[in-house]
Amino acid sequence: MLPVTGLLETGNYKMMKSNPPKLPLRFFRWFCHPKLRDSIEGDLMELYEERKFKNGEVKADVHFIKDVLLLFRPGIIKPTEGTQTLNTYGMYRSYLKIGWRNLLKSKIHAFINISGLTLGIVSVFFMAMFVKHELGYDRHYPQxxxxxxxxxxxxxxxxxxxxxxxxxxxxxxxxxxxxxxxxxxxxxxxxxxxxxxxxxxxxxxxxxxxxxxxxxxxxxxxxxxxxxxxxxxxxxxxxxxxxxxxxxxxxxxxxxxxxxxxxxxxxxxxxxxxxxxxxxxxxxxxxxxxxxxxxxxxxxxxxxxxxxxxxxxxxxxxxxxxxxxxxxxxxxxxxxxxxxxxxxxxxxxxxxxxxxxxxxxxxxxxxxxSHLRWELEANGNVEYVYIMAVAALLTLLIACINFMNLMTAKSVERAKEIGIRKTMGALRKQLSVQFIGESILVTGIALVFAVLVLEASLPFYNSLTGQSLSLNYRETVPVLMLVAIVVGIGSGIYPAVILSAIQPQSILKGKFQTSARGNGLRNGLIVFQFAISMVLISGAVIIYNQLNFIQNKNLGFDKEEVLVIPMKNEHMDRRMEAIKNELSRVEGVISVSASSNMPGGQFNQNSIALVETPENDISTSEAFVDYDFQKTMNLEVTEGRYFTINDKPGSTEMKFVINETAARQLSNSSVVGKEINWYAYEDDQPIVGRVVGVVKDFHFQSLHEPLRPLLMIPYPAYNHLIVKLNTKNFEGSLAQIKTVYQEFENSFQFEFAFLDDQLDKQYESEARTGIIFSAFALIAIIIACFGLFGMAMLTFSQRMKEVSIRKVLGASVSGLVILLLRDFTRLIALAILLATPLTWWIMDHWLNSFIYQVGIHPVVFIVSGLALIAIAWLTLGYFTLKTTRVNPAEALKRE
Amino acid sequence: MTQQSLGEFEELVLLMVAAQHDEAYGVTILEGLEEKLDKKVNISAVHVALKRMEDKGFVKSRFGGITEDRGGRRKKFYVITALGKKMLDAQYDLRNSIYKQIPKISFG
Incomplete structure (x- = not known):
């Protein structure tokens, strides 16, 4: 049925007929404008056949590909907006355009949303990194x-x-x-x-x-x-x-x-x-x-x-x-x-x-x-992992709530758009997609900022936690993108449902005023935000109170101006007297002592029992000390006496000094002067010695631990030199101490530390939690206040007329300020009331990990609550003043 | 009259279309140009020029019958329009008039 040209009938030409390379051809068909496709493809085919006949298949193929590639240019490529293609591309483009315009239109709201979400995503990132790090311990072994x-x-x-x-x-x-x-x-x-x-x-x-x-x-x-x-x-x-x-x-x-x-x-x-x-x-x-x-x-x-x-x-x-x-x-x-x-x-x-x-x-x-006695190293704490995770997620939640609140509160502004879209035939589902899309857009922008903030703040975080994190883009960016999408959907879904439900008739008639139905929930969400902020603030205050408490608690010994010098060479024990003599001559040195253990470190444990009642054996921590220990540490002797220079073992019978707890556990009556068995070796004969004195209990272990029995033995097996100093001329004294030390011992390096610094190290993880908690509290308050600011901007502008009329009728500025602040203050007060028992409960639980607790004082909540209200008022201040100072004539003129 | 432009290569293609009256399509134009210019011309350039000139209204096209040697694709024949002819004339006149201004100097 087709007209066949003469050329085609020549036999070998027909036999050689084969097709040009498929892939370029398909590519061409895909990109070419449909109107041109047929004719150009025809030309290409014709040229191909001709070239193949003249130059062979390979050259023809190469030429064909070259032609196709050169055709890939504007004019030939089909326009991206398909001429007759039936898709909803245009609709989505309009969504994006409108979404972008909305962002630009209300720059303050866009700033609030984006900065809040940025902070939220950054917090979650740090949390995730921290949790991943903590959970990743001991995974490096095979199986x-x-x-x-x-x-x-x-x-x-x-x-x-x-x-x-x-x-x-x-x-x-x-x-x-x-x-x-x-x-x-x-x-x-x-x-x-x-x-x-x-x-x-x-x-x-x-x-x-x-x-x-x-x-x-x-x-x-x-x-x-x-x-x-x-x-x-x-x-x-x-x-x-x-x-x-x-x-x-x-x-x-x-x-x-x-x-x-x-x-x-x-x-x-x-x-x-x-x-x-x-x-x-x-x-x-x-x-x-x-x-x-x-x-x-x-x-x-x-x-x-x-x-x-x-x-x-x-x-x-x-x-x-x-x-x-x-x-x-x-x-x-x-x-x-x-x-x-x-x-x-x-x-x-x-x-x-x-x-x-x-x-x-x-x-x-x-x-x-694991937090047992004698861990090889100080371990982490799963509770701090939970605290970190919850605090970070709450921060992100506060940011999401901002987005929801502002979006629904702004529904009046968006109502006309929605009405027109609906009239044009938009389905509710499509509108929902539009609003969720907008929120994903906003979180997407926040994500970009979050990555920038992360890059800038990682060094700070690393120095805080002692980790060495870096941003691994291939690994973290997909995760962060997933977070952005989930957050976008999560915070967009509620506004989407509310906004897409608006009835077009009422909007276009002009009846639609405010979305009263959303008000209750919005208020609820504000309460929730500030309740979280309250929990974080008062929690941080309680943590700091407790830290302060344990750092200032009277431990039963002097920790100020006490220098601890590790004695690494065990052969130095024999020359102890000489060293002490030399050291006590140094200017500023008040007294010198030596011991095997220092408060805050770990102690060896064995059992002791009175010789008269061997069945009542108690497990005691033990320390080898010299006769100056009590004087240097300023321990109080409650009964009997402390060791003297004559109590050296070997010279006379063994002497012991015990603490009050040990004395109490050994016997109801006084134990001074009685003999005790010290079971230093389980199966061997116990070492028998006489208790010469009892010292008042002092906290030789961290305040996480209760006071336990302690046995002090006057035996020269020392690890620490303890120097009580007058630190007026610390540099000079230290230099002399070092010189003296090195006269006796030269193979080890000279090191020293202050006792109070060493003791503070026991509470490092608590101190770190305090910092993390206050950082999150700060971020949470900032985000919540951003949200409050945005809400005030909307509601106060809607109440401009009301305020103007009241002014005309003679209301005072102060009365108006109270009127405007009242609603928000009520919400925040409610939040404080709700948060107080919750914080009480959580922090009580945390404090229980300490044997010695500061206790939760109601003042903490009053102060944090007042602080929160003050911060909220400062936030609201700008718009309150702006609204109450309005010239009624200006505001009422516009109709 | 709007200022219509005609590029150099476009002008050549348009001339070829006019010369091959009613028989001009991609391949013949290409071959005609290659022969006259004595150099390789790319088919894509020809098509782009044709499309542009069609948009400008210098040429119009019609589809030919289906032939087997093109894998069943139709040829798209191009014919110069009156506007295109006017454009060519204008170009020719322009060049001619300027050419005539060249003083008779011997370049010997």
Whole structure:
């Protein structure tokens, strides 16, 4: 039926007929204007056939592609607005245009919405980063879910268990795949020993305290990556040391550290580096720079009870086979351990009755949930994760509420548009999409600002939390975009429902005035916003009160002007008298003492009992102190006397001083002069000594802990020099103290700290929470006040006429101010009333983590409430004045 | 009269359309131009010029019958309009008049 040209009939031409490359052709068809498509495509085909005939297929193909690409230009490309395409593209474009114009029209509202949402998104980002960081602890091991630590549950639960337990668990329970025992190396009084190490080749020397003794199975259990050397072999070697990559760099630079030696002071022992492991990640509940084998530790004293079942003094970790029920294993442990310890039936019953039991604790829970006695390092707190998350989400919520309130309050302004759109046939659904789209637009803009703010504020946050966050765009931007969309929909959905429900007849007739139906809810939302602000403000005040309280509480000893100097060299104990003599001659030094432990640190624990009533044994913390300790720390002696220079052990019988709590628990009557058994070694004979005095209770542990019994022993095993100073000429005194110290000890670095600073460190996480809480309180108030400002702008302008008429009728300016402020003040007062009991409840819960609480005083709420109202009035002030100062003639003229 | 412009290449295409009266379509114009100019011309340029001139009203088009050798696509034949002819004449006159002003100088 088609006219066939003569050319086509030539046989070989027809045979060679084939098609040009498909992809460019499809591309051409897609972009080409439909009116031109047919003819141009025809031309292209004709040229293609001709070229193929003349130059071959390849050249023709290349030419074809070139032609298509060159045709891709304005004039040929179809217009984006399809000429006859039936889509709603134009409608969406109108939405975007109107949305943008609305933003520009009410710049103040746009600013309020965008800045509020920006702050909200920024808060949520920081929260998410913080939570991710906190939840990410101890995930770096292979199969971290199978790793557990054995702990002991009791009235005063603890982390440490006997050394042989690890191996026994592997032997007796098939579900235990591998186990390891580890421990820091302790100096006297459970203080981490500090070593000075040096590279003999170049005399590079550092103090090292992050050293652990571990079993040979250490790397099987934890799977820390080993970079060089054979770690397993190294852990069997008495003279081996394993070091981290950065430690290797520190001592040996770029050279291969394997086979190199380190000298360890104060004993001048030589250790050979036999393996290098990767640095322990920051998100780990324990850290170490160096490892030595238990084989080495045991070789010093193979019969030490410390390595037997008698001493609960080691950290035991196990790796279970996948799918093992850890709870089932936990239940088997207490009966099982009797195989190894010779507990009498009676004792075993008392253990069970005392609710003492083993726990199998997932390693992944340790950082956030474990706060036992003797943690390897201070852990985080899951409560602070919750607090942070809730505070950030509330901040974002306040910003969303601003958006909802302003959008619905502005419905009068948008009513005409909605009426016309509806008359033109817009469906309610489409209008909803429009308004949700607008809110996504606003959150999208806020998102861009949020990213900018984040970039600017990350360094500050990092210094506050001690983390090193950076904005990873590939990872965070999609998440933030999702947040923006969710927030956009969340805050847009309510205005969308309200606005799209407006009846067009009433609007276009001019009847539509205000959306009274939205008023109740808007007021409710304002109350909610300010209630949140109130909770945050008063919460922050209570946190600061508590911090202030614990920092100023009388701890029972002097913490001001007390210098603590670590004594890292254990051989210095013997020369103590000489050092003290020298130091007390330094100008400004009032008194000098030495002790094994300092308040705020961890203490070793053993039992004591009166010799006459050995069945009443009590667990006591213990400290080795000298005869100047009481004077230097200014402890009060309530009964008997404190140690004198003559109370040195060995010279006479053993003497003890105990605190009031210990005295009370030992006996109802006075214990001074009585003999007590000190069970320093579980299975051995107790050490018998006489109580010479009782000191008044002082807070030797943090105020999270109750006062516990304390035993003071006049034995020279010291870790700290304590210097009571007159700090008038601190620099001079310190320089002299340093000189004296270095006369006696030169292999370690001289360090010092003030006791009160050290004590404050115990409350670091509380202080940090206080800062975070007040930051969120500030942000929340700012956003809420932005919202209030916007609402005032709308409602006051609507009440301009009312105010003018009242003025004409003789109302005073002050009366009008009260009239205008009354409504909002009522709402805020309601918010304060609602927030008070809630805050009370929350903060009471928080304070319960302290044994010593400041108590919640109603003044806190009165002050924060008044502050909140004052801030609100300041916010409303501008529009109040503007409205009440209006010239009635001007306002009433316009009709 | 509105100031209509005619680019150099457009003028060539328009001339070719006029020359190939009623037989002019993409490929013939292209081939005619290539032959006269003795250089490669791209089909896209031709089509863009044609579209522009059609929008300006210098040429009009009609569709030819369907032929097999073009894969079943119709040819779009272009014819010069009266306006297009006027434009060409104006251009020609303009050039001629200026050319005539050139003094008779020997460039020998």
């Amino acid at each position: 971290p879910e199978n790793l557990y630590r054995i702990t002991v549950e009791s009235e005063n639960p603890q982390t440490r268990t006997p050394h042989p337990m690890a191996q026994a668990l592997v032997d007796d329970f098939p579900e235990v795949e591998s186990a390891v025992s580890l421990s820091p190396i302790w100096a006297a009084g459970l203080t981490r020993a500090i070593y000075s190490m040096s590279n003999p080749e170049n005399d590079i020397r550092f103090d090292e305290k992050n050293l652990l003794a571990v079993d040979t199975t250490f790397f099987d259990v934890f799977g820390f990556p080993v970079v060089r050397g054979d770690a397993r072999k190294a852990l069997r070697n008495v003279n081996a040391i394993l070091i981290s990559e950065s430690t290797a760099k520190k001592y040996f630079g770029e050279a291969d550290p394997i086979g190199k030696q380190l000298i360890v002071y104060p004993d001048s022992a030589l250790l050979e580096v036999m393996a290098v492991f990767k640095d322990v990640p920051q998100q780990s509940h324990f850290h170490f720079d160096m490892l030595v084998s238990y084989v080495r530790e045991k070789s010093f004293d193979p019969d030490d009870e410390y390595y037997t079942w008698a001493d609960f003094g080691h950290f035991n970790y196990i790796r279970l086979k996948p799918g093992t029920d850890a709870k089932a294993l936990e239940a088997k442990l207490m009966p099982w351990i009797r195989k190894y310890v010779n507990w009498s039936d009676e004792y075993y019953r008392s253990v069970i009755a005392g609710k003492i039991d083993f726990r199998v604790q997932p390693v992944t829970d340790i950082h956030l949930k």
